[in-house]
Every structure is written in C-alpha cells, then in structure tokens.
Amino acid sequence: MNQTTPSTPPPGKGKSTVLSRGSYAEALRIGEILRKETVGGALLVAAAVIALIWANSPASDSYFALRDFKIGYEPWHLELSLGAWAADGLLAIFFFLVGLELKREFVAGDLRQISKSIVPVAAAAGGVVVPALIYVAINLTSPETLRGWAIPTATDIAFAVAVLAIIGSHLPSALRIFLLTLAVVDDLIAITIIAFFYTSDLDVTPLLLALIPLGIYAFLAHKYRHFFGMKASAAWVILLPLGVVTWALVHASGIHATVAGVLLGFAVPVIRSQAAGGPDAGPGLAEIFEHRFRPISAGIAVPIFAFFSAGVAVGGWEGLGSALADPVALGIIVGLVVGKPIGILGVTWLLTKATRAELDKSFKWIDVFGVALLAGIGFTVSLLVAELSFGQGSLHDDHAKVGILGASVLAALLATAVLKTRNRQYREAEALEKVDADQDGIPDVYQERN
Incomplete structure (x- = not known):
C-alpha cells in the first residue's frame, strides 16, 4: 500500500486533529x-x-x-x-x-x-x-x-x-x-x-549534599556504556547505592x-x-x-x-x-x-x-x-x-x-x-487493523500520512 496515500479522507481541509493515532512502535x-x-x-x-x-x-x-x-x-x-x-x-x-x-x-x-x-x-x-x-x-x-x-x-x-x-x-x-x-x-x-x-522544616545542608551523589549518578548513567560496556547489570549495581544515598539525603532535608x-x-x-x-x-x-x-x-x-x-x-x-x-x-x-x-x-x-x-x-x-x-x-x-x-x-x-x-x-x-x-x-475495527497489514507486519492505519 502506498504509505503517502490515506485510506480515508482527511478530517477536514486545512484542519489538524487532536488525540490522533501515534506510531506503531x-x-x-x-x-x-x-x-x-x-x-x-x-x-x-x-x-x-x-x-x-x-x-x-x-x-x-x-x-x-x-x-x-x-x-x-x-x-x-x-x-x-x-x-x-x-x-x-x-x-x-x-x-x-x-x-x-x-x-x-x-x-x-x-x-x-x-x-x-x-x-x-x-x-x-x-x-x-x-x-x-x-x-x-x-x-x-x-x-x-x-x-x-x-x-x-x-x-x-x-x-x-x-x-x-x-x-x-x-x-x-x-x-x-x-x-x-x-x-x-x-x-x-x-x-x-x-x-x-507539603515540605516543612527544610534543612538545606542535606539537600545540598544530595546534589553530590545525584550528580555522580547522572554522570555515570550517561556514561555507562563507556564505564561498563553493554553490561547494564554492572551499571545497576553501581547506580543503585548512589540512588539510595540521594534518597536518604533528600528525606533528611524535609522534602x-x-x-x-x-x-x-x-x-x-x-x-x-x-x-x-x-x-x-x-x-x-x-x-x-x-x-x-x-x-x-x-x-x-x-x-x-x-x-x-x-x-x-x-x-x-x-x-x-x-x-x-x-x-x-x-x-x-x-x-x-x-x-x-x-x-x-x-x-x-x-x-x-x-x-x-x-x-x-x-x-x-x-x-x-x-x-x-x-x-x-x-x-x-x-x-x-x-x-x-x-x-x-x-x-x-x-x-x-x-x-x-x-x-x-x-x-x-x-x-x-x-x-x-x-x-x-x-471490536470489529480492531480486528480489521490486525488483518490489514503489509508484509512488514505493521497495520496500514499506522502507515497513513494525512
């Protein structure tokens, strides 16, 4: 099916739609x-x-x-x-x-x-x-x-x-x-x-201290492929303790x-x-x-x-x-x-x-x-x-x-x-969507371009 040709008429000339269908993925x-x-x-x-x-x-x-x-x-x-x-x-x-x-x-x-x-x-x-x-x-x-x-x-x-x-x-x-x-x-x-x-008695010191493990956590999370290769399990073992420390300090701050x-x-x-x-x-x-x-x-x-x-x-x-x-x-x-x-x-x-x-x-x-x-x-x-x-x-x-x-x-x-x-x-419309698919397995309704 031609992906640039909609199977149904556009909802209105010159008009956009709200809550439209997203991508198939x-x-x-x-x-x-x-x-x-x-x-x-x-x-x-x-x-x-x-x-x-x-x-x-x-x-x-x-x-x-x-x-x-x-x-x-x-x-x-x-x-x-x-x-x-x-x-x-x-x-x-x-x-x-x-x-x-x-x-x-x-x-x-x-x-x-x-x-x-x-x-x-x-x-x-x-x-x-x-x-x-x-x-x-x-x-x-x-x-x-x-x-x-x-x-x-x-x-x-x-x-x-x-x-x-x-x-x-x-x-x-x-x-x-x-x-x-x-x-x-x-x-x-x-x-x-x-x-x-809903925060009372804010303690600034632990809140500022929380930025240290949070910053390290963010840095390692973005560089995890460099430090840990493709092993996400290794990243998880390192990042979890940093997350716990961040949580404890935020809790101690009153937030x-x-x-x-x-x-x-x-x-x-x-x-x-x-x-x-x-x-x-x-x-x-x-x-x-x-x-x-x-x-x-x-x-x-x-x-x-x-x-x-x-x-x-x-x-x-x-x-x-x-x-x-x-x-x-x-x-x-x-x-x-x-x-x-x-x-x-x-x-x-x-x-x-x-x-x-x-x-x-x-x-x-x-x-x-x-x-x-x-x-x-x-x-x-x-x-x-x-x-x-x-x-x-x-x-x-x-x-x-x-x-x-x-x-x-x-x-x-x-x-x-x-x-x-x-x-x-x-129910019937959903059944048709599942049947109406090209060889790529993606329903045609997700390939339409209005």
Missing part, C-alpha cells in the same frame, strides 16, 4: 506498559480490600500495630513506622518509574512533538486545577481542612489502567495513550505540589523522599537514533531500568503502600455517614468524580476550538468523556497527599481515605457504564 510499547500495570492494579485493589477488612475486623488492633511499628536508625532520620517506610521508601520506586516514563515520552516518544503533547498536558493541568478549586469551594468555611486541597488532583495509573483493561481492551490505542499520559503528567504535577506545598525518585528517573538517559534522534537506536538505560523496576513497583511497592494506607476503621454505617458528612470527604468525592471529567474534557474541547482542530475520526467525544471519568480514580498519590495533609491516623485523614476510596469506586463504575458499550463497537 509507541502503540506496542504503551500496550506492554498497560499489561504490566493491569496486574499491578489488581494487586493494588486486593491489598486495599485486605487492609479495609482487617482494619474493621475484631483483629483491627493488630493491623494498626503492624502499620505503626517503627524500625530504622534515628540519627539518619530513618527511624520510621512500616507505613512511613512504604510511603517514603517503596513509593519512591513508583515515582522513579514516573520520572523514567515522563522523560522517555518527551524525549524519545511521540510526545516529543509539541503538537501531540500539548493536548494531554493541558488536559492533565485542567484535571488538576478544577478538582482543587471544587475542594477549596466546599471547604472554604473550614480553614483547618483547606490543607487537603491537593488530594483530589491525582490519577492512579495502576487502578485506572486495571479498570480500562477489563472494560476497554478494544478502545483505540490513542485513548489508552491519552489516559496513560494524563496519569503520568498528573503524578508529575502532584509530586511538584508535594515538594513545594518528601518520593521527589528523589523522580529526580533519579529524570537523570537516566534515553537513547535516540544515532542519526536524527528517533526512538529506534535500541534499548537505552531508561528502558532497561524500566524492565527491571516496573515489576517491583507494580507487584510489591505500590500494593504494600496501598495495604498500609487504605486501612481505615470506618466504624459501621454510622461512622461511614459521619465520614461522608465531613467536607474533606465531600470535597474529594466531588473533585474526583465531577471535577476531573470537567477539567479534562473541558480543556480538550477548548483546545480544539481555539486551534480550530478536530477530534481524530477514530473515536468520539463520548470516548474522551469515558476516559476522563476513569481519570477520577485517585488512589495511590491521593492517599499519600491525604497523609501529608492531615497526618496518618487523624480523623480528617481517615475521612479523606473514605472519600478517596468511595470516589475511586464511583468513578470506575461510571466509566464502566460509558465505555463498556463503546468497547463493543470497536
């Missing part, structure tokens, strides 16, 4: 990430359910004793409870992968093109601002709860992807990439908020240690092509580390964090009613379930009008709305921000967790109602 890579995150999402949900049952059982005291059990070395500011180790330590692995994914997307992925990145980035920003404003509006008369304004701003990648895998396996790849990009950018905004708004995870992820190089800088030069250290650490993050780190963070003693129907009456829980629920779709869908629509672009013909606005509903599943990062806002185990923290859990379930159900019927309509 990017679609394959995103599909692999989604499959891994699906397993992690199932484990995350299972861990949260176990924690909730245990925390509300007759043996609840043993759960909270386990969560609050302290271990570590105090002179290094590392005598922490198991719950704090999960939030500060294990979750740093998750944010390390967030840093890797962001850098790969904007350096070597399809989103290195401003025309393709502007929509998901702007939509993610809208999905952060609107929920925060809704939360503030609901809690305006309660100054002590305003500190939780950032709780409904984040989207949980693993949870949302797990739901999408169940209900939307045949949705266009552009929509799945859109959701993943939204979630990753959301996490970047959330970690920036944590760094600037939440997950920020160190993102910085370490940004420091890892992404190799582009030798000639013009595309993503076809072979696996770089970022891709190698992603393969090594994603199973640890999805299968161990995030589920353990969910286990220690999701356990809240509801106190029966009366306690549940009291929690939902708290403006904290109400602001979170409305922010995630209503604010997220309004922010994401609204900004995407406004961009199409401002740029006179059209939505890609491969899907409809109802599909974007369904994905925007899925983005209302705020779990991992929302639980972390709730603990930073009110302190683990406080009344408002417990009510915030009830709101996060309730909003995530409600968002998942609403997204299922919207996307389940749409998914059926894409």
